[in-house]
Amino acid sequence: xxxxxxxxxxxxxxxxxxxxxxxxxxxxxxxxxxxxxxxxxxxxxxxxxxxxxxxxxxxxxxxxxxxxxxxxxxxxxxxxxxxxxxxxxxxxxxxxxxxxxxxxxxxxxxxxxxxxxxxxxxxxxxxxxxxxxxxxxxxxxxxxxxxxxxxxxxxxxxxxxxxxxxxxxxxxxxxxxxxxxxxxxxxxxxxxxxxxxxxxxxxxxxxxxxxxxxx
Numbered sequence: 001x002x003x004x005x006x007x008x009x010x011x012x013x014x015x016x017x018x019x020x021x022x023x024x025x026x027x028x029x030x031x032x033x034x035x036x037x038x039x040x041x042x043x044x045x046x047x048x049x050x051x052x053x054x055x056x057x058x059x060x061x062x063x064x065x066x067x068x069x070x071x072x073x074x075x076x077x078x079x080x081x082x083x084x085x086x087x088x089x090x091x092x093x094x095x096x097x098x099x100x101x102x103x104x105x106x107x108x109x110x111x112x113x114x115x116x117x118x119x120x121x122x123x124x125x126x127x128x129x130x131x132x133x134x135x136x137x138x139x140x141x142x143x144x145x146x147x148x149x150x151x152x153x154x155x156x157x158x159x160x161x162x163x164x165x166x167x168x169x170x171x172x173x174x175x176x177x178x179x180x181x182x183x184x185x186x187x188x189x190x191x192x193x194x195x196x197x198x199x200x201x202x203x204x205x206x207x208x209x210x211x212x213x214x215x
Contacts, residue, residue, distance in 0.1 A: 030074040030082060031067075048072070056081065056161065084113055085134045086160040088127040089144070091153075096146070097128045105144050105155065106132045127158070136165045 001018075003010040034043060043051065045064050052062055052074075060078030067073060076082045089105065097119055106112035109132045116129035134140075140162075143154045168176045 026073065026075075028076065028082065030076075031071060032074055033069075033071045035070060084131050085162060086116075087130050087132050087134075088158040088160065089130065089155045090127040090158060092128050092155040094122060094125055094128075096155075097122070101146075102128060102130050105146070106130055108141065108144050109157075110134050128155075134159075137167055139167075 001012055001015060003012050005011075034048065036042060045066065049062050049064055052058070052064075058076070058078070058081040060076060060081050062077075062081075063075040065073040065075070087106075087109065089102075099115060099120075102115055102119075103112045111133045113131040113133055116131070118124045119128045119130070140159065141157060143156045145152055145154050147153075164175050166176045166179045168179045
């Protein structure tokens, strides 16, 4: 990759294989932005890492790489921490809490990682709780229809500790309605929308469905 003089500038021709190696190094990372109010004290890397550990309930380690304008590249030592989300299936009778049935329902979201012990051993009957790998980019589904003996029923879905995610720019920390980066499919500018970013870390999806890549 020796520089070549082109006009007034030296040009370095980047080898595509070397470039792809650089991409692979960060392929499993998340890009996040911390937005604080004017006058608030910025988080240190240690404080932010501790806060994310608490909110996301991660099992591995997080590495935060500061970027400009409040952006961070977030690397996970355990990739399940990046993509996993606990999901509650309500209005699903306990006789349906069989591993094969829950696995099939989880596949509508992405894939099943594990079933909560309280669900497996029927220690709590309010809802079935499963840990799933989830794709954050499509609209999140709010219910799953299932059928037995030609009778159709619905299980409602509640996502735990679901972070705000913008499907326009693909960045966590804000919603499409509050994105600053351009027009989205409805043709409106972000500042035309009158929706504020919610700080609520547990919410029920109300208008239809990760890859966090939970979070």
